[in-house]
Amino acid sequence: MGKVPILFRYPGGKFYALKLLSEFWNAVPHGEYREPFVGGGSVFFAKQKVETNWLNDLDEELITTYKNVKSPRSRKKLIASFKNEVANKERWREVFESETKDDYEVAKKYYYLNRTSFSGKLVSPAWGYREKRSLPPERWHERLGPCGEKLKDVKLTSLDFEKVIKAKSDKEVLLFVDPPYFKPKKKKHYRHGFTSEDHIRLASTLKLTKHKFFLTYEDCEEVRELYKWANIHEVKFFYRVDNSNIENGSRKMGFELIITNYEIPKTTLF
Ligand SMILES: C[S@@+](CC[C@H](N)C(=O)[O-])C[C@H]1O[C@@H](n2cnc3c(N)ncnc32)[C@H](O)[C@@H]1O
The missing domain is CATH 1.10.1020.10 (Adenine-specific Methyltransferase, Domain 2)
Structure with a gap:
């Protein structure tokens, strides 16, 4: 992965975890890639494009x-x-x-x-x-x-996530799903809040999908319970405390879950 251009400064950006996440997107051949919660798009900008690419966020x-x-x-x-x-x-x-x-x-x-x-x-x-x-x-x-x-040539929409996950395709689809946290530590980060019902709705939509997905969340009991039917990978990594300065911010250890509906090969990264 070469130098990744960073378009936006975005709360929840996944820049610190890109190397790890690349193991997940590289594990599945796909002709179509979708991000229902694109935010700052750190994964999209780091990843190779495929034939069809679709980025979505409710924030118009x-x-x-x-x-x-x-x-x-x-x-x-x-x-x-x-x-x-x-x-x-x-x-x-x-x-x-x-x-x-x-x-x-x-x-x-x-x-x-x-x-x-x-x-x-x-x-x-x-x-x-x-x-x-x-x-x-x-x-x-x-x-x-x-x-x-x-x-x-990237498709850009401002829809609710369910439409993006449910849309059919004639290609193999891979979804990177990065919803707002279950228990956000800070006050409102995003213009569109996410309720417990939204988290439950996301889990049931993903349970039914035929597409492959990898999903990131903070590690908490509620999330583990919602996704007990899927593969749950525990990961730890360093992230910048101060994301206003990616180059020099101090570093803190974080724990997250990467949840998939497919197997990934053994890795030394976590
Ligand atoms: C954690 S952020 C994504 C961070 C991003 N992956 C990155 O690396 O910068 C979550 C995003 O979900 C969006 N969002 C909230 N509710 C939504 C919904 N119902 N459907 C689609 N997007 C939604 C927010 O606007 C926010 O941009």
Whole structure:
């Protein structure tokens, strides 16, 4: 896996676990790949594309931003406008309070706030750009360029996860499922909350699917109970405590479950 371009700063991003997760996506030949909860898309950007690729998230503004980064015309406009952009608290407030009149403006506002708000969080966002540590606007093209190219021909939707999991295909489908945590430690991270009923609905949808899936969750009793019919892999890895600075943040040990409905070959990674 070469250097992975990081488009967004996103709570719950899986950058720290990519090597481990690659064992799971490499274990299944597939002609179609889907992410029903794409968020920042760390796995999609790290993984080789296959014939058909489908990214989905209920957050419409996030998907509108992906669509504008995908479109060569809008991407060019975004890159040109960020070349002359500034990151300071006054400008942040101005952008935060600005009205948007079309999808391009939604994307431009979303991307600016994602890059300059604390941890990239857009629910009750706070100014969070750090001089010398955050990527300056004139360099945002380094992310928009390669990530936009990779999005070529990728299907982008803003639907509830059930539709994406249930959709049929004439190819072998692999799903990477990264739902919000069962017991989130912090207050609301995402615009669309996930209830206990949603977690139960996800488990029953996955139980019925003919597609292959790998699913990540925090390790807790409730999740183990919901997925006792599947293969549960316990994994531990280091993650950055401060995801606003992937390059230098301090590291903490984390425990998670990777749950699959297929076997994976023995690995030395966990
Ligand atoms: C844990 S994040 C995904 C993180 C991502 N895999 C990454 O690496 O950055 C979960 C995502 O689920 C989305 N979401 C919440 N409810 C949803 C639903 N019912 N259907 C689809 N997406 C939903 C949220 O908007 C959020 O982006």
